[in-house]
Amino acid sequence: MAVIEAKGLKKEFKVKVKEKGIKGSLKSILRPKYKIVKAVNGIDFNVEEGEIIAFIGPNGAGKSTTIKMLTGILYPSSGEMKVLDIDPTKNRKKLAYKIGTVFGQKEQLWMHLTPYDNFKFFSAIYDIPEKEAEERIENFIKVFELEKFVNTPVRNLSLGQRIRAEIVASLIHEPKVLFLDEPTIGLDPIVKDNIRKLIKKMNKELNTTILLTSHDVSDIEKLCKRVIIINNGEIVLDDSMQNLKYNYLNKKILELRLKDKINFEKEEGIDVIKEKGTNLKLELDTRIKSISDVLKLIDPENIIDINISNTPLEEIISDIYKEERK
Amino acid sequence: MLTAVKNQIKVALLSTKYGLMREMTNKVTFIMDVTFMILNNASFIIQWIILYSLKDDIGGYTFKQVLLLWGIAASTYGFAHFSFKKAFSISDTINNGKLDSYLVQPKNVLISCITSDIQVSAIGDILYGYIMLLIYGITIQNFILFSLLSISGGLIVVSIAVILGSLSFWIGKSDSIADTGNDLMVKFATYPDGIFKGITKILLFTLIPVGITTYMPVWIMTEFNITYMSIVLASSAFFIFTAFSIFNRGLKRYSSSNLMISKI
Incomplete structure (x- = not known):
């Protein structure tokens, strides 16, 4: 139930619009202008x-x-x-x-x-x-x-x-x-x-x-x-x-600690988020590239440590907000 | 219906009790607030003592009647401000979105809001009113009459504050209008009505109804008149009804706010 x-459900607010400075304040008294703000727009x-x-x-x-x-x-x-x-x-x-x-x-x-x-x-x-x-x-x-x-x-x-x-x-x-x-x-x-x-x-x-x-x-x-x-x-x-x-966890974060620095070529589905010395942080879209695809690009002997994690939920939500803004 | 009224009164009395408990935490301030208000009111009587030493009759009032006028004005004001303090700042409450907490309670929004705080110094006004009655000459009958007229007058004063403050629903900030209206009610209440003539007198019995909150009660206390008594009680009911109607109509336009608010 x-x-x-x-x-x-809709809620609109009538908001007074004022131009800058004292002139704007005077204008808004003599000829007030309003705009309608749609706070909630039919949910x-x-x-x-x-x-x-x-x-x-x-x-x-x-x-x-x-x-x-x-x-x-x-x-x-x-x-x-x-x-x-x-x-x-x-x-x-x-x-x-x-x-x-x-x-x-x-x-x-x-x-x-x-x-x-x-x-x-x-x-x-x-x-x-x-x-x-x-x-x-x-x-x-x-x-x-x-x-x-x-x-x-x-x-x-x-x-x-x-x-x-x-x-x-x-x-x-x-x-x-x-x-x-x-x-x-x-x-x-x-x-x-x-x-x-x-x-x-x-x-x-x-x-x-x-x-x-x-x-x-x-x-x-x-x-x-x-x-x-x-x-x-x-x-x-x-x-x-x-x-x-x-649905939103197609992206994985790969954090690598390497013996020697490598120049990672940018490829479709792989983004270099951070590169500091021999530390590398990659974001990969598993719909385009799998984890093994990425690992094939690096000499296994060169890897000291590896960490694979999901994109934090915070980022997922903020991406949804941003997509909507676009 | 009756249970709802009873419960509403219970909550209002609890608010008053908790307000008093808060104020009494600082004993010295509490006693000083009350005492200084009595002294403040008493200081005005000195000018009347001087005036009556020169003349026996001012505006149709004897000195004792002026004391009664001050007594009624003070206790009316005191009752209104002690029990309904928030009615006098309702414009600010509306503008800053402070009605939210009352709107989510299963009680009448207006009553819950205006009874949610007390003004301690107003106790001094109430006490001063009864001291004046004591000097005027107290009997059981005029004690009851005095109390009833102070309450009915106080309710009119509160209703006017609510009506003027509720204009904020339509015009944004109406605090200065409300303050002016409330000040006028106080200023005219302490002079004998006989000194006002023509249009001023008409205003004092209509738009600024000091005539109904203070002058008529003095007439009734001097010589009981059922017609005047009926006018006072009917006016009180009319102003209360108007205040509720305007506030409730305005409430539909309430827009709340996201200010950080705390209940002190």
Whole structure:
């Protein structure tokens, strides 16, 4: 069953255009000019129950705008959408009881209160009876290991602890769908890993459907089975992680450490990425040249060490962004 | 419906409680804020003492009525700013995309937003209002009446702040318009209405409804009049309704933002 459905979803913003300098400012007062920016330009997609889906794209691609429409923050210019069979524009409050949101760049917690008091406040917002709220909070503290800092004011928490508390606060009403907009922004690798574990845990234990946006490819690689790439307001790829890797992993990186320097002639399907002394880094397109083809070009006696790896997912995604821009 | 209202009030009261808890973490600042506001208001009375030493009647008001006028003006302002502080900066909230966190909650956006913070010094205004009532002559009846009129007046003051601030949905920044409107409501509220004539007086009972938030309450407190009381309560309902309508209509034009925001 699809829990999120978007059909021809569009959002346009009217933006004032101003010429340079004070003259431009005066002109814009007397004769203002506007342009229409298509932040989201007719996107269609569905998300099934229990999925963790990556919703990624470069800055300004339309990710946050889409999430804001799906959560009832923004009204779409046109198109249809349903989250848990509810239209966010018509029944925002009803939907709010069933979804959770975490915006990595916007704090929702009261800074001077402890996470525990914040959770109590959020319980009141979602009309959870006192006793039930206390039980849920105790359970979350155990499951998500918050014991160490649950009674420390939020302003004294580290960024990682704060984000964990933010995520748990958004789970207090046990939402069926969770929108996470860059939840790991600004966190160190260990904390990022903790947050990822937490996300996985809530997906597994509560069967929460999660729509995640992130610029960190590791988040996507470690958490999501499906990825939607959005660029310039349009969906450019909607595929499983497996297919994405399979289709785009024709390229291999070959790192060679040689005894003597060689002059490598450029050939079709082989690119010299880096050459420093006797170290050589090649990228090869396996559709044109196989690894053995390349190795035939080098005297085996001259090879000290060799490393063959896939193109990092980060590069694949950035290539998809660039292709779209062209 | 009734449960929804009850839950909304519960959240608003919790916000106030948490706001107070935050302010009370610094005891000295808290007490100073409240005390200095009382002293600040009291200092204005000196000019009236001087004026009434020269004349017995100013604009149809006796000295005691001026004290009552100041009392009502202060407690009306105090109630509005203590309970609904954010109504007076709603233009900034709209412009900087700070409504997002209220929009994802299953509560009324406007109420959640304007009750999300308190102004401590406004406690001083409320206390000052009741001190003036004490000097004027307190009874159970006029204590209830005073409180009711301060609340209804305060709700009008808040509604006007919301209406003017909500213009930001259409014209971008409307903070200066809102600030001017809010200032006018304060400035005219502390003079006897008898000194205003003609068009000014009409404005004070319509566009800048100080007449309804302050003057009529003084008339009612001096001599109870059911017609005036009905006008005050009906006006209060009208302004609240208008504020909700304009804000909700504007909300469809809300464009959010990607600013880094923290809730202090």
